[in-house]
Amino acid sequence: MGKATGFMEYDRKTAAERDPLSRQEDWKEYTLPLPEQELKKQGARCMDCATPFCHTGIPINGTDSGCPLYNLIPEWNDLVYRGRWKEALERLLKTNNFPEFTGRVCPAPCEGGCTVAIHDPAVAIKSIEREIIDRGFAEGWIVPTPPTSRTGKEIAIVGSGPAGLAAADQLNKVGHSVTVYERDDRIGGLLMYGIPNMKLEKSLVTRRIELLKAEGVRFVTGVEIGKDRSLADLREDADAIILCAGAQKHRELGLPGQDLTGVYPAMKYLTQSTKALLDSQYEAKIDAEGKDVIVIGGGDTGADCVATALRQKCKSVVQFGRHPRLSEEREESNPWPQMPHVFTMDYAYSEAKARFGADPRRYSVITKKLVSDENGHLKELHTVEADKMVAEDGSYTFREIPGSEKVWPAQLVFVATGFEGTEDALLENSGLHHKRQRISAEYGEYTTNLDGVFAAGDVRRGQSLIVWAIHEGREAARECDRYVMGETNLP
Known part of the structure; x- marks a missing residue:
């Protein structure tokens, strides 16, 4: 680390908030970014702890510990401290498809696992993550990068929340033709309609969707699989399906x-x-x-x-x-x-x-x-x-x-x-095995009882965090790629 004693010299500071009374007059984001010099200090608080629990992503006794995306947090903290923002962005995007979302609405289990947090306030990981991705867009470093060739494989993804979008992004990167089906009138799932604008401005969601479109991902709105179109019918048109329909059956x-x-x-x-x-x-x-x-x-x-x-x-x-x-x-x-x-x-x-x-x-x-x-x-x-x-x-x-x-x-x-699990339309008459309103699919494999049909995110695990949804979407994409190609290079 560039500042080995930073965690002893600097106090934790996070993004400032707009006045809590005046901000009720609008629907704009309630937080404000930290100045660059302060962000460098926050990056310097990362203590090169040898075993960084912040990105272990291991549940302990049923409670999240660290980031399940295995974000390379100490690396990009140090790069921010050194002012090497573009390199920090490259490291961040290696593990997280959508830092602009997690940097705003994730409860940050990474900070709970921060070694500094044993005795002092944790490193402001979430604030740093948000600034890295925001700067990436502002500087024009993030541009469409469609694959140079296509595999000829058609993948259908049901649900356009964080799990579905992560799976779509990963599979599109390796050249598959990906179509995402969303029952609502806009893409984004809970990112669009489940999280209010003052926590996650919808322009940020739309910006990411437009980027995915420019890279070749196709989106179909107003179609509910299991209601407007059967799962069996969808399977006939696709080489594989990943179900990421969430868990929105309310209790x-x-x-x-x-x-x-x-x-x-x-x-x-x-x-x-x-x-x-x-x-x-x-x-x-x-x-x-x-x-x-x-x-x-x-x-x-x-x-x-x-x-x-x-x-x-x-x-x-x-x-x-x-x-x-x-x-x-x-x-x-x-x-x-x-x-x-x-x-x-x-x-x-x-x-x-x-x-x-x-x-x-x-x-x-x-x-x-x-x-x-x-x-x-x-x-x-x-x-x-x-x-x-x-x-x-x-x-x-x-x-x-x-x-x-x-x-x-x-x-x-x-x-x-809370939510009981996946809504009935997808489960009924589909032939999918399920238990307690969750589709049966082993963690790490994501395969359902139907050949070529995978399940990831809340539809499989129940109501959970956005980082777990992205994590499972990425992993399910890897297993789907292995299924259609016989091998995979996806992480």
């Missing part, structure tokens, strides 16, 4: 009143909001303006609903989670180099606090029922507080606390309690 509340007008899946709300933002002619049926909003579910999707409702000028917003508030420091059960499960102030919560004076999250809350007015519209939500009881084997239950019942006014409720 229902299973409570009285869940079907009332005013109760919606979180993803439906986020999708409509983004469509309305991108198309002035599109009229979203769900609008939080002037309403009391409640989000059920404590994850990132719920946070995005909070931020979206704020921009739509909601009257109030709260978010319920069943689990207790996380601690400020790592628990003994969550040691380094695991991704830390600690309390953080996400962008949405900073915005809600700036607007209403308090963090919108309510912990250890269980929803009991939803109640309508005389017209069948949602009027209120009933809850009770609960203690989390953890057994020796790690399993847990919730014990309701008598006398903690509460009634909350609500005209909109967004259900963000």
Whole structure:
């Protein structure tokens, strides 16, 4: 490393954020880039630790540790410190097809596995990664590089999220003719409609799609495999298929009143909001303006609903989670180099606090029922507080606390309690083996029970991180290439 003592001399700094109150007036990205000199200092904090856990990508006791893409993080940190940005970009793109996405929306398990993070704040890996790719586009270093020849093999990819796009990019690079099928009206999957614009501006997604098009990847929108076209029919036209359809079958509340007008899946709300933002002619049926909003579910999707409702000028917003508030420091059960499960102030919560004076999250809350007015519209939500009881084997239950019942006014409720798995249309009548709404395919092989049909990403593993989706898309492309060619040079 160029600065062996950098981790002792410089403090961690990450991308600055726009003012949490004023940024609610628009849908633009809420973060700001770090100055170049500061980024060089952050690169210098990388400590040449000999065994860099930041890019190991090994789950430990079910918790992510390091980057599953095996990004060459120490290498491009050092190159940034030295000001060799183009070389840093080359190293970054060796393992990550879409750093402009991961550098913005990945929760950065790499930073959790950073050796500096044992005693001090981690290296600002995510901020450095974002700047490398942004500079690559700004400087014109990233241009279309279509393959010089074609193999004559036709590959169909179902789903245009990060797994599908990564697989398409890899297979196109080695000369296969790739067609990506997307059921929605725009390419990108959850990158387009599942992540709000203030976290990932859609111009960035569109820019990447246009680059893939220029390199020869074909895209077909408005076609849902399993509904508009059968999997068997698609197989007749392709030498192989990779299924990357995601896991968007939302988990229902299973409570009285869940079907009332005013109760919606979180993803439906986020999708409509983004469509309305991108198309002035599109009229979203769900609008939080002037309403009391409640989000059920404590994850990132719920946070995005909070931020979206704020921009739509909601009257109030709260978010319920069943689990207790996380601690400020790592628990003994969550040691380094695991991704830390600690309390953080996400962008949405900073915005809600700036607007209403308090963090919108309510912990250890269980929803009991939803109640309508005389017209069948949602009027209120009933809850009770609960203690989390953890057994020796790690399993847990919730014990309701008598006398903690509460009634909350609500005209909109967004259900963000996660996803059960892949939606039924793809699974039914396809002949695919599946379990718990996930297509059966071994990790590392990605082969389904149908010849020439592979599965990768959330459709196989269930709801997961964007880096895991890209990782599996790349690996499935490798196995698909091996299948159609008999051998492969893909990583």
